[in-house]
Amino acid sequence: MRWPGRATRTREAPPGVSGTARIGRRGAGGADAAYLRRLGPGDVAVIDQVDLDRATATALLEAGVVGVVNAAPSISGRYPNLGPELLVHAGVTLVDDCGAAIFSDLADGTSVRLHDGAVHVGEREVVRGFAQDRDTVADLLEEARGGMAAQLExxxxxxxEFLARERSLLVDGVGVPAVATPMREKKVVVVAGSPGTAEEVRALKGFIREYSPVLIGVGEGADALRDAGHSPAIVLGTVAELDPVVARKARDVVVPADPDGFVTGLPRLQDLGVDPVAFPSSANPEDMALLLAHAHGAALVVAVGFDASLGGFLDRGRSGSIPSTFLTRLRLGPTLVDAPAVLALHHSRVSILTLVMLVLAVLATAVVAALALGAGPSLVLLLETGGRAVAQWATAVFRSVVG
Structure with missing residues (x-):
């Protein structure tokens, strides 16, 4: 019952951002695909990743997290990594460099509140880190640019070291496994999982329809192909990365192995009905896929979801992947083309379907005109004359476009 004349108090919400904590693996060095798939709107991601990279930050944003708590420094100063900038510009609260205690003091599924660099459970402060914002991130990135020279060294x-270790693979293709999918003198599209992959795959729809290339999905790149309505002929990735449903539909499944051919988690994949072949190499999976296509005689390899810029190299989050990617691109040479270049060239072309439609439209106009003049010899003569002219015109256009 509300008494007349008595003011009603409204309890103010506590300051900060609240959400459900989702705990990543301590010391994992990054957020793996399985963990990222667990995240949803309103969650607070608790991770342990030095130099938060762009790919991880993009995945966190796509999941809809409201906050990120990092046990490690998100910008160490080694190089200007792009992940923290993406998060803070999107309005995601970033509590940085909290220390490993967060993993013992906080349980998965706990409701937490982030405010002023601290993590609260109810009224209790569990751990304190550093509250990053646009200004602090900008300052740290500016300082980190001085670390580029050391990274290049x-x-x-x-x-x-990589060249000495993988010389036989890069030069002679030793260790590349045999696969059932023929690739010799064919176009091959290799799709890696990264920010923008889904959009690039959708944009390549016309190219894929016209040329029917061999599709290779690497890790989550195979999922991107599936989501776009394509079935990869080859899937390649670690056991943890591969979706068994997609893998079972592929003609070939390739998994990275150590130099002795040992594959981590292989029995689990076999239990799911997938019998892969091993690819012993220290190269990263994306580069393995490129080398696989090249060794099997691909005429053209289109790389989707790859960032070959210097910033992209450094922002991969795996320093060992940089020489792998660099030397793989040298090995493939002119055979390798990135998707943006293919899209620019392919979209500027007049497709064969367009030519056919133009021919049919002109012939239809000729038929209508002939009918208007009256049936009989005039119709036949007009169709013959118009048909020859249209065929000559279409041939000239086709040769100018294709040749």
């Missing part, structure tokens, strides 16, 4: 040393 490390890149040079790592490249020499």
């Amino acid at each position: 490390a890149f040079s040393a790592n490249t020499s």
Whole structure:
């Protein structure tokens, strides 16, 4: 019962952002695909990743998280990584460099509140880190640009080590597994899972329809192909990355192995009805897929979801992947083309279907005109004359476009 004249108090919400904590693996060095799939709108991601990369940040944004708690520094200063900037510009609260205690002090599924660099459970402060915002991230990135020279020096040393370790693979293709899918003199599209992959796959729909290339899905790239309505002929990735449903439909399944051919988690994949072939190499899975296509004689390899810029190399989150990617691109040479270039060239072309439609439209106009003049010899003569003219015109246009 509300008494007359008595004011009603409204309890103010506590400051900060509230959500459900989702705990990643401690010391995992990053957010793996299985963890990212667990996240949903309103969650607070609790991770342990030094130098938060763009791919992880994009996945967190796509999941709809309202906050990120990082046990490690999201920008260490080694190089200007792009993940933290994406998060803070999207309005996601970033509590940084909390320390490993967050994994023992916080349980998965707990309701938490982030405010002023602290993580609260109810009224209790569980752990305190550093509250990142646009200004702090901008300052740290500016300082990190000074670390580029050291990273390039490390890149040079790592490249020499990788080349010594994988010389026979890069030069002679030793270790590349045999597959049932023929690729010799064919176009091959290799799709890696990364920000923008889904859009690139959708944009390549016309190219795929016209040329029917061999499709290779790498990790979540195979899922992107499936979601776009395509079935990859080959899927490649670690056991943890592969979707068994997609893998069972592929003609070939390839998994990375150590130099002795050992595949982590292989029995689990076989229990799910998938019998893969091993690819022993220290290269990253995306580069394995490129080398696989090249070794099997692909005429053209289109890379989808790859960032070959210097910033992209450094922002991959795996320093060992940089020499792998660099040397793989040198090995493929002119055989390798990135998807944006293919899209630019392919969209500027007049497709064969367009030519056919134009021919039919002109012939239809000729028929209508002939009927208007009256049936009989005039119709036949007009169709013959118009048909020859249209055929000559279409041939000239086709040769100018294709040749």
